[in-house]
Amino acid sequence: MLRLYQSNRLEMLAARLAALIAEPLGEPLRQEQVIVQHPGMSRWLSLRLADHLGICANLAFPLPATFIWGLFHTLLPEVSACDRYQPKRLAWRIHIQLQGLDADRLQPQLSDYLLGADEVKRFQLAQQLARIFDRYLLYRPDWIVKWQRGEAATPGDGWQADLWRRLAAEDGVHWVGLQLELNRVSEERFQAVLPPRLFIFGVPTLSPGYLEIIRKISPLTEVHLFLLNPCEAHWADIVSPAEQAQLSLGSGDAELYLEVGHPLLATMGRQGRDFFAAINELDPGGEALFHHNADSQLLHRLQDQLLTLESPQSEPMADSSITIHRCHSPMREVEVLYDQLLAMLDEVPHLTASDILVMSPDIDRYAPLIKAHFSSPGSRPKIPFRISGTDLLQSMPLATALLEILQLKETRYPVGALLNLLEYPAVRQRFGLDEVGLEQLTQWLKLAAVHWGRDGESKQSLGLPCEQGNTWQAGLHQLMLGYAMPADAEQLWHQTYPLDAVEGSETQWLGGLLAFCDAVFALEERLSVDRSPQAWLTFLIALTEQFFFSDEESEQQLESIRETMHTLVQEIHEAGVQQKISFNLIRHRLRELLTISQERGFLGGGVNFCALAPMRSLPFRVIALIGMNGDAFPRQQPEMGFDLLSRDFRPGDRSRRTDDRYLFLETLISARDRLLISYVGRSQRDNAPIPPSVVVDELSDTLRLMVGESGLQRISFDHPLQPFSRDYFLSDSPLFSYSAEMREAASWVGSGTRTDLPLVKASLPEIEGESEIDLQRFLHFFTNPLRGLAEIRLDLDLHQGEELPEERERFILDRFEQTGLEQDLVEGLLSGGTAEAFLQRLRARGHLPHGRVGEQIFSQMERRASALVKRIQAFDQGDALQPLEIDLEFDDLRLVGHLYGVNPGGLLVYTTDRLYPYLLLRHWIRHLLLNLLKPPGVAVRTRLLEGERSGEFRPVDLARPHLENLIHHYRRGLDAPLAFFPATAWIYRERLDKGDEERAIGAAQQRWLGNRYQGGDVDRPYHRLFWPDRPLLDERFFETSNEILQPLMDHLEWRE
Template identity: 30%
Template sequence: MSPHAAAPSSPPPIVEPAPGEGGLVIYRASRLEALLDPFRRLLDATWPDDPLQAQTVIAAHPGMKQWLTGALAKRMGRQGVIANLEVMLPSAWIDRLAQSRLGAHAVALPRWQRQHLRWNLYQWLGDTAAVPGLDDPRIARFLDAGLDDAERSRRRYQLADRLARLYSQYLVYRPDWLDAWARGQHRYATAASADAQLAVTESRLLAPLWRRAVREIGSHRAEVVAELIARLQREAGQGEARVSVLHVFGLSHLAPAELAVLRAYAEQALVALYLPDPCRDYWGVLGEGAAADWRRTEDSLIAAAEGGDWWRPARHELLARWGRLGQHFFAALLDGDVREDIRHWRDDASPAPANRLERVQESIRQLDESLIVPCAGLDEEMADPSLRIHLAHTPQRELEILRDAMLDARASGIEPGEMLVMAPDIRRYLPLIPALFGHPGDPREPLPYHTADAPVAQAHPLFAAFLRLLALPASRLGAAEVLDLLSMPELARRFGLDAGALDALAELLAESRVAWSLDAAHRGGFGVPALAEHGFAWALDRMIAGYLASDESGEAAQAMHLPDGTELLPLPGLHGEHAAALGALDALLRQVRRLLTRSTQTLPASEWAGYFEELAEAVLRIDREARPARDAWDALKRIIASLRTETAAAGVDPDLHFAVAAERLRSALASAPARQPFLLGGATFSGMVPQRAIPFRFIAVLGLDDGEFPRHVDDGGLDLMARLRRQGDRDQRFDDRYLFLETLMSARQRLHLSYVGEGVRDGQPRNPAAPLAELAAVLARADAAAGEALATAAPWRVRHPLQPFDARYVDGRDPRLYTYHAGHAALRAATPAMPAAVPAPEAPMPDSLALSALKDYWRDPARHLLQRRLRLSLEALDDERLPMNEPIEPHLPRFDSVARRLLFEGALADPAWHPEHAPDWLRLDGRMPAAGAGEEAWRHERELTRLLADALRAQGAVGESLERQRLPIDLSLDLDGRPLRLHGQVDGLLAHPRGGLQLLHLALPRQDANTGRWQDAALDFGKRAAAFLDWLAARLTLPADLPLRYTLSTRKRDAWADALDTADERYRTGDLPRAALEARLGRLIGWWCAAEAHPLRYFPRTSWAAWRAMQAEDATEASIARAARAAWLSGWQRTGERDYAPGYAALLAGDETWAAGSPALRELMDFARELAAALEPGLEPHRPPAGEAGR
């Protein structure tokens, strides 16, 4: 049959070669599975005489190898057996053939492999003067001697690696260039080019460096392949046929040299190629003369494009835009003798397409775009799921949309194992997939799946831990960062830290006030003053000193004066239970110090391998009982050892800066494993890899965003092939376009394409990738030809809402929008109208209640409800939990207890108290900023303390005894017939000079930033309620005749404090019964109990602002709402209550803003009115403000 004979209309004939008869036979089909029948029949017809001799099959890629053996087994049925097939990749087959013919070890000679060659290049680039002719001025600029050692070494490695990649490519596609360079022809490739920069790149960089490589290393792949071809041709000419039949399955590209090997082999034996060909015609190459003309025209277009893209009209636009890689491959096949070229009969007798996907596929198959025009009506097209382009707002939404589409496909009978999901950058989605699809390989999930092409680093947490270690030299070593590092299971296991020890360590770090840096020298490396304070060495010294000199007081000990003249304040309160945490921190910091020292050094590669092995052993420990952990540990050890093995294979042991060694390890961890399984059962999530297009019933491609696909490889202007192209060259852009074509042709029932088509913040449209835009344009033209309704609707384009719970997914109006999420699907049910208010059930009254828990609610209701009742903690988000920086403000935080301690350590006892310097416990414990800011902070705190002392003296509250007392509380209350025990203690009690006790409440005044004047603090509901609860509990506990006064540290006597003292007098005289106090306490407890039923009615600062606004004579609901919002929302240089760290109020209230007229504002106002009445110390009936503001 002629190579251009018409395609048969019945199963293709099988070529049965006579012994010793060769030739190249091509079987084509647009459906890969259609090639299985001729493949199986030819296998049966060509079994070797020796039953133990295997038949050799070359598969395009490992995924094709897996699919081919599985598909053949299915074709054989239950009784059939597939055995004695040796399925190999093209490179492995050529290597073995070369070894058998030439006696060479392999074509891929080790020193010429990229991972080895780069180390030789690295050596030579370190001494360019020793390489004759290597004087490209860009090298000197890129490797500027003025750079620091780390950066210069890193650049040198990057350049060497990039050049190694180029040379590896030229070994396959430009052996003539390499041969000319080796002979000293340094202007061979660019001889006809007028581009001066290209000429410099060749003659002063690539050619001289290659010549040095050939002299040092010797024979390379291109030479061995050429020798192999010549050897095969000599054998054929001499009639020395020593080869068996060869089957080649699934290829869509071969390098010219590899194709030449097949042709030479075919001179001795039959070589059968089973090729997926998207088009049943020959891509416009219809005759020998036409083929030659086509190739000449293509060469001229390539030359004119000068490395850019070029356009050539064809009978199908998509084939013209996407098919260049395959077109060049099939054209190259026709350059030589082809014994038979047979098209599968199904391509000529295809049934009529039944849906959108089949119409597009058939139009490509027949080179007829008119076949895409829909024949069905709008409703049928809207319901057609076979080919859709989905526009999402984020990658997460892409996955949410995909999950629904996959569940819908499964509902239609497509099993997970028949689904493939790809993305140009699969790493973008890997962290999100488990959140939506569950754990990989879990058969209990509705969509079991596995991942391929994932970076090594994402295969196990061990790799992430090691990467964190590599990043430490460039890190500030923040306290939170170190704690997170020690919390990683591999480190916690190595240092013996359980959950309790980690909690203890977190407390130690917070109390020590460590912020960042290892020590003073490390801090100085970041261009700031080299101070030891707030570094880990300083904090660790404080911890160890505190552990050795611990006492029972819980207060900081006196400062230690060390022999080197430094002062150290031991951290108090350390005991035996802290030993594990302290030891782990010390052990880690020792390794970190060694790592930081190493990070400035240059060592031989073999020594770096030894050091990183030691580091891993010293810091990491896996769970030996877990197989994945053992595999990850072995993989990590191999990656570390590659620093030694790669350079040894290159015959060198180069001196590497730490930056180079670390980058090599990081790049190895960031790459996908060279060998990893592709088809493991369940759905497959993978990257887009050339020649992986095998048939699936459901195929999805995510991330088809503009600029993401086709992918672009930056060659830095060094790659001559990018500018001097030839037919048959590999190019990332052409590879990706052809991969998109193969993907479209491989989908059997559904093709799901998606991209981020709308900005999540601005709602602006985003462009799709060029191939997707080209497909959309073709579909749009087809719809326009079918009618205005389809053209307007574009049923194949689906714009998705921002949220997965959008009502459009459940209203059933658009068949393209649906959800399989149980919670969202429940919205389909009719929802009954809600009454204006639905009271939630109140929590039952407990038998016992801690006074501290009661006060916690009134001080911070959001934190109390979420943390203590719902067990939802946001402490990890607390900005103040472990500070990122040392204190720099010239004042101390208002919530600190410094003033209280200063008061009772001297300020109250001595009216002349005015120390020049801060005491040791304040000066050395890390609370004070350094230098002048610290002195100003001390002056500020000293003045604040004196103001408080003066205010208390003015009120007559300072007596001879300043001993603070704690009053145990144990009250049995009867709350409307329900007994309750209130227990705890009241702090801050002092003897009052006029007899009895006083409850001291320190309210810190504020200093006006503009005038410097001090203003008394205002008490909001939170502070009043907590103080009132202390007063009630103490008053009910103390003897009825013992005075209990309330002292507030304000310069002006507070009316509310006076009212409490009045109530105390009435209680002691019997005018105020005990039952009245218990009733008031019971009311506050009752509101605490009902808090979960009314979570938004009380926020201390906002409620107080609303209450204050309600007191105005001209108050309106709008003015009250403005006051509430001003307290709730943040503004210029002020933090609103909603934004208090770590975010409990914002989480509890959501988007509530207390707008005028809202039910939330009315509830807030009503409760503020009730609470104000309950906190009224006079215990008189509450009189509402004039006009009942806001009602």
């Protein structure tokens, strides 16, 4: 007996199912069978049954294919427990068969594709063929029968028929054949294995083969079929306007009597229309459980008109039960959604977060945005939420880390890729490292100039010279040799430079780095071997143990990854594949399995976020659809040129596009109180309109017929580009926001003036207990006082992360880097070293570009350095003295440290480049200290050498007041941002000394703002952070510049 139950509400179908289950079976312990199309439906239905029955137990929720194959397996002894024609298993079998297929019989495009295809590409083709063959089994069983008889079924099927016969010869147990085999099974045996009653719930469509099985078993047991139907009227004969226009071109007149009915049913309901036409033949009567809404709410009016097959009726009343939102980006969609949900939770009586479902055609794209915004709503109330349907790569970072490890074999081992792996705590901890250790390793690798490449041989394998420089091997050898040799050793050992960087207990970090690198580089050889599926499973599990530390936080992720690996190997085993498999193919399929949507957390409490996918039409009081963009939904399924179904359409055939259209229709009838739709409808670049999904357009057209153009405008919202737009906070605006932060930002935006807020608005609290100033910190502060404030008082380093090792070899050196190397060369030459020895050290350290480019750069460096050395040696400065100890009292502070570089001739400062203002200020302070100390036998002057000119700081009679002034500004600069910018201040004072204040201010202003060729001081990161107003050269700046620089310039004398 087959009984059909139809309703436009799943809740009513669930209540009817509960009433039937409440009727006891003859066998109390017999498990009830409820067939559903999706695990999410089984979760929802079990909760509903528990509501009605008090408990939901001893029920199984198999999928249709699982139930029917289980039936085959029980009734027919030759049928195994798994279906080897299931697409994921069939793909492996086709992959093997393609190797022996006659290429001459293939389509030219496929023949060319396979000719140049590697294993992964061949497997991808096999996957496409497996999906197509699965559809042939379900929707073209007559073709399969003909192919098995050696006959042609449709034009152009030759090579596919040949491939099919190869598969059938290997294993002929498939769906079509088993349907025929069922005819020889006796009714007594059928009844012995069938359950006393069978429930099929909420399945939106069934293939003709499934319907035939239902027809066969319905006389032998109770079959109860519960279907969600948007319309209570007979709607099998309605057609869309496009179909009606096409039919009107035919020769007959009967087609002209086909009705359009409700436009949404006509345009979106083709899948349901064909299915209900077929299903009603099994039980023309059935039980109708349709629900009519009792109010005039727009959403309910739409649902009732669909239910009764009425054309849209115009009533100019529009309400907020349906709203459509156009935004500029996915992030703006999520921000708008949050405020809209808050409003609904406030307005809709008794609405809770778990009554809300949010779906997106591309949930993986929106999931990170949802997590970011819903986890940190700022001043707004927090809304609990759960995201399901995302892949493991979204929810489990270690899955991403595993794929990155497996991908390294295909890379040049760039330093950034390996360091990125150590950013994962589980990887870092596995090799005995922590965050501090990783930061230190990063600095070591930068000092060792590691860029890429395992060693010179790996470079040679890529067709490059066998050059060890800048490889991992060269860098690690530098670090190990530096630890083994005495401190400050400069002697090369076998062309390796001893990098003195590792000290004491830091060796554990170096040991962890060496172990990690050994494990990574060993993979290259281990992954080059083909293995059996079981051997790959053993290998991959051992790999996770080798690279990931297991603790309470990571074990859940690792267990899910291991389960995926077991699934992969089981899939291959069930396909009957015995051959060894390459690493590339294993990695490809493992990546696919890790990106399959996971159903964890669905209906787990809070707002439910999930993918907008077929069989997900569950009822919720509020349903929101986000990301309903024109290119996202309905989803396009690329048509394969060898898909024979595309040439032979039959009623009941499915396509991704018609599935999605019907899914949208089911979603319309599943919302109980509110329906919200959003999409990216405006360009962020120029605000140009972007069309939504065609189904949104069709819904808008229907709503326009119901409420008129003005009514549609009242429920359609164009949102601003930014969440702090004033439009959200105007009393007469339909837009709104619950964010206090955005309200404050909007007040600034709406003030009509540009006001950049500095990081520090007022003076910071005084530094408690500071009685000493370290000289080096004091000198460093005046190179950039705002950076000093950030680093000393706020522990803020804007350049953190910029010191990461570079992944590309250097072909040029920037100006400051070359100057630094030239300075080192000058010191080496002055100490008696040779340029050749210095060149060898530079090459060993990897600090020079390789080849002739590096030779030319060094030649230029040597000329500049040698010229400066000659000038230095022309001065008779005498031998260097021991550093002078500094311990000077200034009111309640003491300046402590050591003054280096003092000799009988005083201080000598030199550079091959130029002495920039911040350097002159630094050496002016050193000069003041020398003048204050006045060590016996030492000249109190500082000589300056730069480029082609020389100069000096003349002796200072009253050095202490100048130092006290600088200490005063130092303390001011640590309490609040100091209005002193060395480069701009120097230009101002330099021009002011020439007697033209107006030109001095103009020059300073130009240096501050910059021009089209050169950036200004205002663009420097710390200046933007603390001093964002543009321009800001006021009395504070002029006064501070004069106080700091005037004494310096009064004692500075240059000679060309």
